[in-house]
Amino acid sequence: MNMKSSTDTEQLEMFRRELDDKIKGALVAIASDAIVDLRRRVEAGKGLKDEQMEPYTKAYAKFRESKGRKSKPRTLTFTGTMLGAIHVADVEKRGAKWVAVVGLADARSKKLALYNQKRTPWFGWSPSNKKEIKQSTRDHMTDVFGG
């Protein structure tokens, strides 16, 4: 009787671990899709409210053109380092919740991101990003739990 109980516990533990791995993988996928969606929004010149971000100043636009970059729309890309630094920083279980953390990989990019955030909010999930995340979550969680 005791032996059976022990096997049940082990199986349950194994099932729990498998489920955790699947959820973790699904969250990495959801977060990765979300990052791409965020980048596509910014590269289209759209801000945190899906609005067109304000244009670059005349002097900076002129500087960008002199370096072969596009001067409009505001895409927050010059060397590509800041947007390239956005990544899935962590996926972890906090109590009963699973959390995926999206951040910037290096301090220089964080500094630049904060500066730009103050000028024209861009980092975060816009209404269109949220819609995409919801859809993505539905798809990936269906894969995990079956639909």
Added chain:
Amino acid sequence: MSDQRIRQAMRSTEEATKALARAYANQVARWSTDLTEQLMINMNEAGKFSPIVRRSRYLDGLIKTMSPQLLEGTHGLLLQAGSFSIGELSALPGAGDVARPSLLALENVAAANYQTLLGDMAHVTTVLKKSLKVEIEALFVSPKSMYLSSKILAARSHLTVAQAKTIINTSMAAVQRDVHQAAFSAMPDKKAMGIYMGPDDAVTRPFCEVLVNRVIKQEYFSKLKNDQKGASSFVRNGGGWNCRHRLMPITASYAKRNKLIPINIRTVDKANSAAKASR
């Protein structure tokens, strides 16, 4: 005899000038030590400066307050040197008829030299302030600015600042691509794919231009050749040195939802040919 006296007078004047320069050099060294000590007051036990040190106003104020120390006693030194050389000249034949060194004349000569020295000091403190700012920034900023990192790397190697900048940019991008690769391997999709993201402008390489905003299946990663010596790995270096593009992991369902069609082998060949043609 007269020639001998002149030579002697010249020698004495030269020695007096050297003594003056030595005394002044010691004074500048003392001043620099005092200035450093003042800066160290703002350093904590962990060896980090408090934020105030980075403020231009603080450094300007400190140098302004301490600058008078640089000129302390220099008037006396100048007076002493002047007195000595004029005294020597008085030994020359007929010197009494040519010049009668008075205390007032001596004061005037010393005052003129003092003014010159003051002008030189303004230049010295400006140069010192600039180098101090660079040093403080280097100690303070974490991470260092791109410009500072490039300058340090260039100074420690045989590279130019522009070359150093390229190496730093390319290395940083490679690290970011490694981070994205970690996400690739953690994704549940068996057939991973990436979207080649980044700008499409006048400086975009032909290789990148073919691939930008296109979805690439993992099976094609190794087939893509950017033809860049020293940065040829597509996964680690994208289009090569200074490449601004990143291969971001996405799922097949995202690509499908957003009507992003993965490239085929023909596009891979097109990109590879573009890379070759642009060499």
